[in-house]
Amino acid sequence: MITPNHVPGRRAHEESTIDINCDSSTRGGAKGDDYHALLARQDAMRLRDRLLAPARPTSTARPPRRAYDGAADQQVIVRNLALVTPFGDLIAHLYDALFEQHPYLRQLFPDSMEFQRGHLERAFWYLIEHLHEPEELTAFCVRLGRDHRKLGVRPVHYEVFASALAEALHRSARGALGPEVEQAWLRMVRFAAAGMVAGSDDALAEPAAWSGTVTSHQLRRPDLAVLRVRTAEPYPYRPGQYASLESPLLQHTWRPYSIACAWAAEGELEFHVRRTGSGGVSDALTLRTRVGDTLRLGPAQGAMALDDELSRDVLIVAGGTGWATARPLLEELAARRAPGRRAHLFLGARTAEDLYDAPALARLEKRCPWLRIVPVIGEGPGASVEGSLVETVARQGNWADHVAYVSGPPAMVTAVAWRLAGLGLPADRIRHDPVAGTVPLPSRADAAWPAGSAPEGAQV
Numbered sequence: 353m354i355t356p357n358h359v360p361g362r363r364a365h366e367e368s369t370i371d372i373n374c375d376s377s378t379r380g381g382a383k384g385d386d387y388h389a390l391l392a393r394q395d396a397m398r399l400r401d402r403l404l405a406p407a408r409p410t411s412t413a414r415p416p417r418r419a420y421d422g423a424a425d426q427q428v429i430v431r432n433l434a435l436v437t438p439f440g441d442l443i444a445h446l447y448d449a450l451f452e453q454h455p456y457l458r459q460l461f462p463d464s465m466e467f468q469r470g471h472l473e474r475a476f477w478y479l480i481e482h483l484h485e486p487e488e489l490t491a492f493c494v495r496l497g498r499d500h501r502k503l504g505v506r507p508v509h510y511e512v513f514a515s516a517l518a519e520a521l522h523r524s525a526r527g528a529l530g531p532e533v534e535q536a537w538l539r540m541v542r543f544a545a546a547g548m549v550a551g552s553d554d555a556l557a558e559p560a561a562w563s564g565t566v567t568s569h570q571l572r573r574p575d576l577a578v579l580r581v582r583t584a585e586p587y588p589y590r591p592g593q594y595a596s597l598e599s600p601l602l603q604h605t606w607r608p609y610s611i612a613c614a615w616a617a618e619g620e621l622e623f624h625v626r627r628t629g630s631g632g633v634s635d636a637l638t639l640r641t642r643v644g645d646t647l648r649l650g651p652a653q654g655a656m657a658l659d660d661e662l663s664r665d666v667l668i669v670a671g672g673t674g675w676a677t678a679r680p681l682l683e684e685l686a687a688r689r690a691p692g693r694r695a696h697l698f699l700g701a702r703t704a705e706d707l708y709d710a711p712a713l714a715r716l717e718k719r720c721p722w723l724r725i726v727p728v729i730g731e732g733p734g735a736s737v738e739g740s741l742v743e744t745v746a747r748q749g750n751w752a753d754h755v756a757y758v759s760g761p762p763a764m765v766t767a768v769a770w771r772l773a774g775l776g777l778p779a780d781r782i783r784h785d786p787v788a789g790t791v792p793l794p795s796r797a798d799a800a801w802p803a804g805s806a807p808e809g810a811q812v
């Protein structure tokens with residue numbers, strides 16, 4: 353079996369710290385916590401090496417690796433896709449091979465691999481689609497590598513992954529895979545891995561994951577909770593970004609939730625969670641989490657932050673708990689809006705009671721005369737007479753000169769984004785977080801969700 357000691361190109365300081373094949377018996381009873389303690393020690397050594405090494409540019413400033421001809425590999429891979437699709441089978445073979453070769457790695461993954469497989473499939477499609485754009489691909493992989501630290505993934509695992517992929521490609525192609533196709537796939541994955549390692553290296557000075565204590569838990573609707581969480585260490589983020597949360601009730605299962613406050617007053621972050629079914633993270637966070645419980649948070653992510661220059665009027669369209677993304681943006685706007693600029697908030701809710709954060713809305717409305725708030729109620733008392741959220745937005749303004757921020761159910765985000773694009777708003781001014789689904793969006797911001805995460809209710 354491959355161990356880190358056999359992995360080519362591995363740096364000396366990685367040799368002594370982690371044996372990825374270790375299990376509880378070989379580690380004298382070491383379980384997941386000890387594994388993460390080992391990783392933290394390894395990170396500290398990598399950081400020390402880095403600080404003592406001569407200065408080098410960060411990944412964002414790093415020039416693209418010109419030697420890699422991604423476009424050529426893209427052609428080879430695309431021409432031979434039939435050999436290894438559907439990816440569902442390839443990915444099943446891949447994880448089988450990975451866990452056969454390195455059983456210890458199984459404990460880094462959730463019990464159910466369903467989401468994981470979906471994410472990897474999306475990641476493969478994303479890689480293949482962007483292989484001719486190395487800069488964009490590198491930026492994506494750098495972000496992914498930073499995020500993967502929370503999962504316990506370390507540089508050495510990428511080569512192990514490539515080896516399992518090679519095995520899976522052959523199993524999928526049933527002996528018909530030539531060396532040209534195999535090598536194109538492996539070069540693609542190693543190119544991505546190099547970006548992820550760079551992202552992980554750049555993030556060495558921050559925790560792989562933040563520990564947070566629940567300080568408040570309010571059930572605002574039978575299926576909707578507002579939680580406040582105080583992190584042990586400062587948690588850097590920009591208003592509009594999201595964090596992946598892991599509950600101790602469902603280890604290794606992470607779900608993204610917007611950080612619903614612009615600033616962490618007294619070190620506390622706010623999250624709004626709608627329960628989407630039984631047994632999942634949203635179920636744990638709404639119905640089975642109490643004050644005093646500890647959650648883990650991945651690094652803040654997402655491209656929904658306000659521009660540095662606020663030179664345009666702003667349109668915000670939010671549906672349901674998508675309000676959690678909208679609220680911090682408005683709070684930040686209230687603090688640094690350019691004189692004369694206006695903002696419009698269209699907030700969709702199933703019923704009037706589902707406007708679950710009415711006091712915060714009322715405060716904003718009172719404080720911000722430049723803000724127009726349009727609640728769009730789906731049914732019952734106060735139901736909108738203008739139709740759906742999308743229709744109401746389309747009817748109530750000329751949005752072509754605005755910058756728009758859209759958050760909510762994936763189908764809503766997709767519908768609003770297309771409608772706004774149809775009304776003349778350029779795609780690069782329609783901002784939204786990644787949307788898992790099969791319908792393409794007008795912008796190209798719909799990159800794959802980070803591994804181990806998916807929006808609650810996402811149609812992966």
Ligand SMILES: NC(=O)C1=CN([C@@H]2O[C@H](COP(=O)(O)OP(=O)(O)OC[C@H]3O[C@@H](n4cnc5c(N)ncnc54)[C@H](O)[C@@H]3O)[C@@H](O)[C@H]2O)C=CC1
Pocket residue numbers: 608609610611624625626670671672673674675676677700701702703728730740741742759760761762763764767807808809810
């Ligand atoms: N909790 C959080 O921090 C965040 C959650 N989200 C996502 O927002 C969604 C919120 O779910 P719920 O609160 O249950 O919202 P919901 O299902 O109650 O929908 C809220 C509103 O969105 C609109 N809408 C829903 N489906 C639509 C469709 N197919 N087309 C057009 N408009 C539609 C309607 O106006 C509806 O009243 C989830 O998918 C979640 O992943 C997004 C950002 C942050």
